[in-house]
Amino acid sequence: MSALSEEQSLQIRPIKEHIGAEVTGVDLTQPVDKATRQALNDAVIDNVALVIRDQHFTPAQFAVAAELFGELMPDQIKSNLVEGLPMVSILSNFEKDSMGNQAKVPKNATWHTDHTNKERPPNYTFLYAVEIPEKGGGTSVVNMNAAYEALPAATRAKIDTMKTANVKISSSRLKSANRDVLAEQIALGEPPVIHPLVRTHPERGTKAIWFHTGKTENIEGMDPTETQEFLGNLLKESAKPEFAYTHEWKLGDLLIVDNRSALHKAGSDYDMSQHRKLYRTMVRGDRPY
Numbered sequence: 001m002s003a004l005s006e007e008q009s010l011q012i013r014p015i016k017e018h019i020g021a022e023v024t025g026v027d028l029t030q031p032v033d034k035a036t037r038q039a040l041n042d043a044v045i046d047n048v049a050l051v052i053r054d055q056h057f058t059p060a061q062f063a064v065a066a067e068l069f070g071e072l073m074p075d076q077i078k079s080n081l082v083e084g085l086p087m088v089s090i091l092s093n094f095e096k097d098s099m100g101n102q103a104k105v106p107k108n109a110t111w112h113t114d115h116t117n118k119e120r121p122p123n124y125t126f127l128y129a130v131e132i133p134e135k136g137g138g139t140s141v142v143n144m145n146a147a148y149e150a151l152p153a154a155t156r157a158k159i160d161t162m163k164t165a166n167v168k169i170s171s172s173r174l175k176s177a178n179r180d181v182l183a184e185q186i187a188l189g190e191p192p193v194i195h196p197l198v199r200t201h202p203e204r205g206t207k208a209i210w211f212h213t214g215k216t217e218n219i220e221g222m223d224p225t226e227t228q229e230f231l232g233n234l235l236k237e238s239a240k241p242e243f244a245y246t247h248e249w250k251l252g253d254l255l256i257v258d259n260r261s262a263l264h265k266a267g268s269d270y271d272m273s274q275h276r277k278l279y280r281t282m283v284r285g286d287r288p289y
């Protein structure tokens, strides 16, 4: 038998009409040719969420795989990085805060996109499952381009010009905030970063509703309370189940999200005595417009 017949070939299958594709037949610990790299890049953008199955990564290999999609950027939460790998962080429900207590996992995780308090938020977020609970704890992703396109024209026209002011922790979630992050925010005194509520995809020209519920201090012209109410209603109207996909983790799964046309959230519907541990890294992006 030739070596060729043992090789699996790359397969990309759509998961749902509006979002998600599953990839098999590729091992990202091995060199990846240009055509495969391009196919994976296109698949992330076209499907918004891409699941690459059966990967066996060390944290360093995970970072190298993510670099196929661009330059990595640091996580602003420094408390839970993989030792020796400043670009790879650990998401864990067993994480300890600065007081040594088990950090709280929010019961109602909110739709968001990562690091909107940065001028150049990440193009892509990568998650890799290291330990997973028996059931639940899935990661949900919603195609906010499809959600935007399905809105009435008058609503689209109204939100098209809105701008959000983004901080690390908005006043709406001061009570539930991670104390370490809050202390850092106060110490740094960073001014809010202004972003469009509807952003344009730089590679496709499409538009998507784009914000972080917990980092949006306010929409310009609204106060923080009005803002949260407005965003909550906008989500109800736009982020419909048909545009969303919940990834129920299997060990070895790599999930890649195109943040420019998606919001995501982590499920907290699992037994918290079981460990849910993912590696996360991000690829640097451009200034949203």
Ligand SMILES: [Fe+2]
Pocket (backbone or CB within 6 Å): 112, 113, 114, 264
């Ligand atoms: Fe996130």
